Amino acid sequence: MTSTTNDPTIILIAGHWLGAWAWDDVLEHLNTDHPDAVAMTLPGLDGDDHDRAAKTLDDQAAAVLDLFTRLGVSEDRPATLVAHSGANAPVSLVLDRQPELVHRVVWVDSGPVATGSAFAPDLPESVSELPLPPLETLAQQASLEGLSAEVLERFRTRAVPEPGPVLRQPVELTNDDRRKVPTTLVCCSIPSAQVQELARAGHAMFAEVANLEHLDVVDLPTGHWPMWSRPRELAEVIRSAASRAD
Structure with a gap:
């Protein structure tokens, strides 16, 4: 996968419960010299x-590809995709379906998923959506390091429940070319050395990392939401990754 430009469009996609608004602080830094950076919900x-609540992973992947079309992304002008946390499932589908349209994928405290995996396969069909859990519960599931009380309150009040179908749907991948897309792992709540060790050991959450053909790793020590705890540094990592000609 090569790019004919050193200034590709950057598309930022946040994880569960979050919309484009989650990237506001990062975009403030990116847009000073990269006006083609956009965030999507x-x-x-x-x-x-x-x-x-009826939306699926297929709907989400289709929306990303539709945005590619509207932004003029093409094989000659591929985009850089930035995926945080639970955005890894739809972005993995995009990489499987149209890898030639992606200059580089940047996983933010996240990584590619394996075929057949689902975030919550045992979530009952009767559960139409999953709200953001209480912050005390969330802190037991993911690191809140670096987040102020103000940021946490904004997270709580602006979060949108995650659709049940998105959480239950298995990700079906068939195109091995997705593994050829140049990749940057931004490791925040788990250090890169541990991530790579888990990948080599075949840990279900990181096994796909071991199959990537062009991988860079960057440590950005903080909690699971670096777009709020270290937005300037994250913007610099994204800018550097997007400008690489692989």
């Missing part, structure tokens, strides 16, 4: 969409 995470 995945289907199902727009609080004004009355049908959002």
Whole structure:
């Protein structure tokens, strides 16, 4: 995968419960010299969409590809995709379906998923959506390091429940070319040395990392939401990754 430009479009996609607004602080730093950086809200995470709880991973992947079209992304002008946390499932589908349109993928405290995996396969069909858990519970599941009380309150009040179908749907991948897309892992709550060790050991969460053909790793020590705890540094990492000609 090569790019004919050193200034590709950057598309930022946040994880569960979050919309484009989650990247505001990062975009403030990126847009000073990279005006082609944009953030998107995945289907199902727009609080004004009355049908959002029915959205699927296929809907989310299709929306990313539709944004590619609207932004003029092509094989000659591929985009840099930045995926945080639970955005890894739809972005893995995008990489499987149209790898030639991606200059580089940047996983932010995240990584590619393996075929057949689902975030919550045992979530009952009767559960239409999963709200953000209480912050005390969330802190037991992911690191909140670096987040102020103000940021946590904004997270709590702006979070949108995650659609049940998105959480239950297995990711079906068939195109090995997805593993050829140049990749940057931004390791925040888990150090890169530990991530790579887990990948080599075949840990389900990181096994796909071992299959990537062009991998860079960057440590950005902080909690699971670096777009709020270290936005300037994260913007610099994204800018550097996007400008690489692989």
